[in-house]
Amino acid sequence: MDELTRDKVQRRTLWILSISQIFGTIGVGVAPSIGILLAEEVTSNEAWAGLARTASTLGAALLGIPLGNLAARHGRRIALASGWWLAALGGLLLVPAAQFQLVVPLFAGLLMIGSGSAISLQARFAATDLASDDHKGRSLALIVWVGTIGTVLGPNLGIPGRIIGDATGLHIYAGAFLIAGAAMAVAGLLVFVLMRPDPLLVNRSSNQLVASAIPTRQRRGIKRFAVELRLNAPARYAVVSILSAQVVMVAIMTMTPIHVTHHGGSVSLVGVTISLHILGMYALAPVVGYVADRWGYRRSIAVGLAIFVASLLVGGVHPVNMGWIMTSLILLGVGWSFINVSGSALFATVINKQERASVQGGVDALSNLCGATAAFAAGPLMALSSFSALTVVAGIVLLPLVFMTVVAPQRMAVKR
Template identity: 40%
Template structure:
């Protein structure tokens, strides 16, 4: 029988391994996502198509989220996360090839698979709480989310070195950073396979016999859990829709690739750097209150970004705040969800939550390109801001039950 001290040691090891792999994988995500819209624009010659980059990335993440959760239920987190990182690695290769031969279908297929890395990234945060003490769910989850900061912030700044690498091997400049993504995802997958031992889900033996997939999760999507899932998905849609078209907006106003990369880096820093603070707030202050804080920050962020015009400083401030609002809302939402569902059902419900998150992001990215091509970036940010209102209403109406912790 595992002692309390032994359980704590195992939990520390799991969180450490997940944190290190998130640093490496986050570098790949940051490098590729920062220029994905520009790759599509370069291949098609149209800003209207640029939003399809984030659409494919998020659809790709959505497509594998539930299958990866099912793999986790049956075989453990280790094989599920490894599979996600390796599919992302394959996607990076196809994106580079598609950019080189100027094939839009190949680029989109590559970005679709690339999105699997996002699914692995997201499910890592839930792996961190499989063995966590209920009073430290927010802390454990946020530490793994925070570890993404290092790689994710450095990643977008690899656009310059990526250009040099691309030219040295004869591929388009914009494909260079995606090469770094390939290396990073491969390393993250190999590290997960070799080091994530013991598997976080091993102690949940009953989960291996439990039903998995969407049908298994749906009966649990009610009350507090429904509020949590909706808050996570809506906040992600706001963030993705604005972030996806920011590089195009900045390029149209004459910003260099280096400035665009710096802006996205600071945005990603906003998403991840203060995540331990958001986790602490969720544990101590309450998940519902932390979600409301995140929604208020998102409203201010879209107002600042939407009125930035050609001001690189203002758009950078707006994007950084956008990341902070996302961080508060998604971390607190994930903690609320984890606490509101019994242990045996968590992997299935968590998978459905990530599916909703990615579909919301894909929908936001799809509309973002169309709205910007039709009415401009300011209209896009205003429309994104309205998505916060239903979340505020739902959280305020459900605060009485938002802090319920189920008996395990």
């Protein structure tokens, strides 16, 4: 394929990914706020509320590698569509869970919604399949950025959910998850119908890979991911960056809705707080992508670390002031954006191209597994101590990444 045609396919791919990402992330965005509040209502237990977030992130972790392998075998189109549709089923399952206060459908639905998180992450890597190395950060950041619309709307689905409830008799949360399920189903349909040609298959063809060899490689997908980390220092640094940012962000965000309501905040205040946090995560993504491409991944990650530290200090020092908590959550989102976008772009640049999809699925799965662990631990930790103590623990988690970024950059062999 000539360069002009390749660029045309890349532009078309970015448009399709952008539109589907908006719809899909509306559904994904409902889990961190309404999903947690629903779990607390159904179980009447703060620790179980944390487990609700664990269910969605655990679902993303369990499905990351299978969806990556599906992409490697059949292309991004099939994998992305399948992931969005599975998440849509999860959203629809949460309608009766909310309506009839059912525990098993609650956690099953949230587990399946995790597929949406996994596929949303895969979409950002799909944006880099045909991008040149000096534009990977910007291409990846564009898909992260357009998700702002959906992920800001998602936590506020309680408002239209209440309208649907008034008209139909559905519980407010049931109405919210009904909208979420429909949005993710539309995302899958858009990808399935429109993503032709498939960017990963075009990239594979350009690199003259033998299709018959793919299944054999994918059976070693997990092993290949481990080998990549062991032999590839920049990839290892990128993974540590992604995982550190995910653990800190999820741990704090998971418990913020409960913390806010326990200090007199309303459901509406929770929605606004999480929306501002998510806005911080995604709104500046194009700027972050440009900075990463222009000034280098390590420097961009260092900026994210500084913002993370500021966020934790603000939240730890002013835990009961809702204005400061909002500020802390906004900074948390911006710090995550710098580290995650830069780390992901670095990873997409330095990994073995022949193992691209399955290895990317591996890092997404590991990221979500770490996020699930953080969410699981955050509930009991805050119940036994305080929100301030949670920020201290989050700061400790960042220390290895600080060392790799500031003290030993040469060992990481990151040239950009």
